Amino acid sequence: MKRRSFLQLSGMSLATSMLAGCRKGNEKLLPFLVPPDDGISPGTANYYASTCRQCPAGCGILVRVSEGRAKKIEGNPRHPLNQGKLCARGQAMLQELYHPDRIKQPLARSGPRGSGEYTPISWDAALQQLAEDLAPYRQSSSAGMALLTAPLRGSMATLTQDFLRHFPGATHLAWEPLHPEWLAEGMLGELGSPDYDIENTQYLLSFGADFLESHLSPVRYGQGFGQFRQARPTIRGRFSYIGPRLSMTAASADRWLPAKSGSEWALALGIARRLLQTNRQDPAAMQAAGLSAAEIANLVAAFDEAKVAEITGVNLADIRTTIDEAVSISPALAIVGEMVAWQSNAPAAIAAVELLNVMLGNLNKAGGIYYSPTSSAQLSSGYGDLQRLIGQMEQGQLQLALVYGSNPVYSLPPSSQFQQAFAKVPRIVSFASFLDDTSRQADLILPGHSNLESWGDIIPPAGVRSEVIGLMQPVVKPLHDTLAFPDLLLAAAKALGGELAQELPQNSYLEYLETDLTKRIPALSTGDSRQQLDRLLQQGGWFGPESEPARLGRLMPAKLPDEAEFAGAAEQFPLQLQIYPSINYYDGRSSHLPWLQQLPDPMSTAVWGSWLEINPQTAAQLGIAQGELVEVSSAAGSIQLPAVLYPGLRPEVVACPLGQGHSGGGRYAEGRGTNPLQLLAQLENLPQPRLNLGATRVRIKPLAQAGALATSGHPEGSYRRELLGL
């Protein structure tokens, strides 16, 4: 301190002498004598258009590239789906490119399976091995080989088909856990993919559809929602949500109707009844669908307000108001989503909501639903196909499994027996970029490019009314010694030779893509196709004219859904578990990205882990405090999770996000949190086998110790909004 005062004094005496000496000198900047290579100029950023692959929605992105490195991902304003907007997952795709734990070269297994011990090998050796693995199944009808992928669309689908045509016995399983295969099970499934015209509707009813988080195309619907609320000068859209859990989407609603799991459909029938009573149904639409008002009136006759309140467990006043609003405000739109679809009574429940939409005359109408048939090839499999494959593996019929873009070891519950069966496959080849749960089991890993290094075309499965082909292009040079999966297929075709090589003569996927796109995009076949493609790449894809809406055929008359069933005995397991897709990790594919790990969950505000949501009343009965570790058990298994007291949940329901608890996937994902799929018990005798993420009964037991829970919000402070005047 003495020194300080000394400096102070000497500083003051120096002040006068120095002040005179302060002059600003002129500085000159030297221009470049030799311009830098590669068109890179320091300090100048370029934007490259591409397409997001973090969820199936397929939003258009712009990647800011500076000094040869991708720096930031933004939404592509010219893309009709997301119009310049992008969610957190999309932006975090950047970290996939630069992830420190990416697989940097081909690997051959050197230790026991699952040990993660691999030896790097050269691409020549790797390709040779792949060709050797594939060779026995060529032109053979023996069912020894399977390709496991996510659902494929566009030229990836055609390429895979072209390739696998030469392996007649091979199974292609294109499955992922959150793929909305259930959309096809309702009344309107045949119509194709829906685009909900949220922005133009006035009353929105969500039946367990978390369209702002994970349902179909969250960015598209998020954008529509903003306009629905406040873009029209005198109209503010009103929104009610029915479902057992107050999800982020439900939190944005004006009214949340906390219905029992699997009972939401009753409200749809209640509204249908009132529509008919007040004669506000759309007779033309009903007639077009071949629905008779009398028949339906008969079907829904019992569903007066009291009955609806009884079935759903929601108080009568709220049910009454909601029904009043739904029949009096027009246009009113009903969206049905996963929380309904993941119950045992799903097909009929979905049909009930679709019936409501038909009666409201919502098809192909502003403020309603536009269905546009997808003309492009789509490869997807159902859960039933998966079960058949598991059976084959169990019996040892499968000799070779190729896994690309899919992580079934993680995303299937142990009760499906997949993990056990998969271990019986003698040869597993993975095309993953990370040592994730599935690729850890692989014998050979041929690492693919990251999305920002790849070519491709992405066709949005929902949310657009015109034909849209989003294009992916590499925005940076590949960081590591990797090869894209489609390039590998072409290379394998070359190596295998014969007819296969003749049919797939392209030297690279880019060539294949160009050829394939030329078939589908009329503009490319006129003039200089290369120039045209460049133009499309610049704008992010091909955005076709609005397509002719699909016409509704005759519908089967709806039938009443049964009561929802749950796996496990009610006496033994008094609570119902709702597993929901995390907004940050979707189905778990993004949990290796640190930006998403540290993005607080919107509702629980938890970061870097998983948790179990419990209604505070239930927690008080069981003596569970916030952050305390609890043991959750079901008929299928038992896991431990920290508790989050969650007032927006029915007391008999507990909820857990999907996406954590990986046994691989790099330093940020591995061993973090718990995978709730371990609890999922299988429902027997369902007409449509599916992952019923909301149909398992559990019991919970406090363990009287603190769990690893970190929340960004203070648990008590979170209830004190009045201090902000909010």
Added chain:
Amino acid sequence: MTTEAKDIRWGMVIDLDRCTGCGACVTACQAENNIALTDQQGFAQGRNLQWLRIERYWEGEFPHVRARFLPMLCQHCDDAPCEPVCPVYASYHTAEGLNGQVYNRCVGTRYCANNCPYAVRVFNFTDPSWPEPLEQQLSPDITVRSRGVMEKCSFCIQRIRRGKEEAKLENRGLRDGEVQPACAQTCPPGAISFGNLDDPNSRVARMARSPRRFRLFEDLGTEPSVIYLKGGGHEHPG
């Protein structure tokens, strides 16, 4: 619509009726501004570095329960409590109404953070690190802050600068909406708008005249440049 630079007073309008709480803005901000990673322990200890956070408030009890989201970032107060308490001018007010933070100057008294009623200033408790090659994502436009330095939302000052430079090259003023911070740019429901509050015709100025407008802690007299629009239609009693 163009304005001269001397008339600029940057402001933001956040429509809470549009905000869905999705967190896209949080990640956009983190990506744009080279914000360091915070591990689970860091979060548990309250050392989260995010400049923008979504606050979630619960209201009421089951079944009449609601959750409200409040995106919280530096409010760029006109009468900012953080500024005069800084002994070294690390925190100061720019001519365009921004709350500047000079990282080089900051000695880490953390006084500004205490005096910020919005608690939006974050402190670098340790040197940031990105395992290789994750550091390649860092934007060259922004410095990486070392330990001991206070940081906070800058309204994406680098984007404002870039916008101005481009406008200057084209010999014109800035257009309304030309400059957007990363959060506003990405926000799917379009809850965040940014612009010049001094231009009465700008989008933010028009929105700021909404009857739904309010500012946080108006009674403290901090005169924030972030204006919120109330979320409507909440008929459930708290």
Added chain:
Amino acid sequence: MEILGVFADLDEAARAVDDLLAIGIPETKITSLSSVPYPDGVLVREKHQPRFYLGSLAFGAVGALIGFSLAAGTAWLYPLQTGDKPIISIFPVGIITYELMMLFAIIGTLVGMFWCMGLPDFRPKPYAAEIAIGAIGILVQTEHPGEVEVARRAMQSSGAQRLCTEEDEE
């Protein structure tokens, strides 16, 4: 030239002062050395009011000026807006001015006191260590060697235990 007589007792010392005055040595040339202070007139009388407070005032004024120019001047030279505070704000300027004024006034008091006490002074001077244990010294300061001799004799006769001059201190 100074001559010091060491007396064991206060009363003897007082008597010696009287004797010295009696033989015509003016009081201005006589002072006492003691290890405790005595009120004015117990041994010698105060000659003139010490003016050290002038140092406090002068330094205080300089300090106030420095404080003001630091707080107001640097803010004015390098104006940076913080909060809605004026560039030159009354309260902070006042506080800094006040603190530096007080700091300099205290330093000024020290300087003034040293000036009036003739300190620091490391030149050899007549002094006796006994003073520390309660003896009283009577010091005659004069330029005339004759007066020294007169004083020496006077003090000896008044009962001085010991007499010394500068030379003895070497």
Added chain:
Amino acid sequence: MNTRDKTYSAARMNEAMLSSMQPPTLRWYLLALVLGAVVAVGLYAFTVQLTTGMVVTGINRPVMWGLYIISFVFWVGLSHSGTMVSAILRLSQASWRRPILRGAEAMTVFSIAVAGLFPLIHLGRNWIFYYLIPYPSQYGLWPNFRSPLLFDMVAINTYIIGSGIFLYIGMLPDLALVRDRSTGWRRKIYGLLAIGWRGTAEQWRVFSRGSTLLACLIIPVAVSVHSIVAWDFAVTLVPGWHSTIFAPYFVIGAITSGVAAVITLMIVIRKAFKLEEFLLPLHFDNMSKLLLAVCLLWSYFYFAEVFTTWYGHKPIEWEWFSYMHDHYGLALFIMILGNTIVPIVGLCFRRVRRSTAALLGITLLVNVAMFIERFLIVVPSLSHKNIPFIWGSYTPSWVEMSIALAAFALFFLLYTLFTKFFPILAITDVREQEEALIGQQQLGRARVETLVNEE
């Protein structure tokens, strides 16, 4: 009393009062070693903080200030009584101050020096602390004098320099005395320190008048220093801090803790150097009365502060208030016990005021309570400030605790060294009073002092 006796008495008194400066014993070395070791641990902890960052502390958002600032306020407070008590007592001509003042003034200098370290330790980037110092730099930027931290820096500098000068000037005759008694190199050093003091009548006159003037100057500085420390808090918008009562409340709190610390040190010094002859029950009695008075004042201020908060019931203020009561109930109880109940009740009794054992207990309790008071000022308000979503709490880490503890050790080490090298009692002041007692006269039936007035 004859001359012999008097000379003898002065010599004996010198001897007795300088007993602390005798060659150190093994126990002293041991004590110094232990204190030094604690300081070394603190230095190590600081090195850890310096090399890894503030992550090793318990600081977080929203509690950005922790044990360092608490310690800072505590030590600044402690520094308050020394010089201030000494100066007030000098101005009020309380003769009983004489044996106390040196110990008190030394305490001031060392505690303010220790206090001054904390803002530097507290900085996130300690290595550029000089940005706070006004000096012309190549940045063309001066510090922001509008920041209370700058007021703080200037005021604390003033106080350190001022109280250092006050201590030194007061010690000047004693240094000459020590010089006269010592030989060899010690004589040279003390000779240098005594700068040629001979004790001429003019020097004594300037000395006593100058000391009085210094006392006049130092009191307003002391008041301003702790007011400014209070304004560090009071000028903010933090609920619970933004209070006009803070400046006087802090000053009184500072004097309370300072007076208590002076009594504690008196008891320790008296015991350690066997100074029972000079530090009489009267001194303890008088100091205790002073402590009683300031404890009453402190309690009044505290009551006024919490009462208005309680009655106003402003939501956000009520928030930290109830948080403090819910989470720091025990600490709050100890604080009230130590600052109000025990001293006010206890010190009403003459027997307590004159019992060193009881006083030691009470004064230590007062300072423990004062430390807690500072904790309760800094932490609960920050933990529950305006934004409820990021409410938090604070627990100091081992680094902070080691450094806080090392500060105590450093203070005691400095003090111990001081007592070894400098007279811990104001010898000439005490002897002056003895002389005055000698000069008593029989007046009627009583003996009255003839020489009582001081400048």
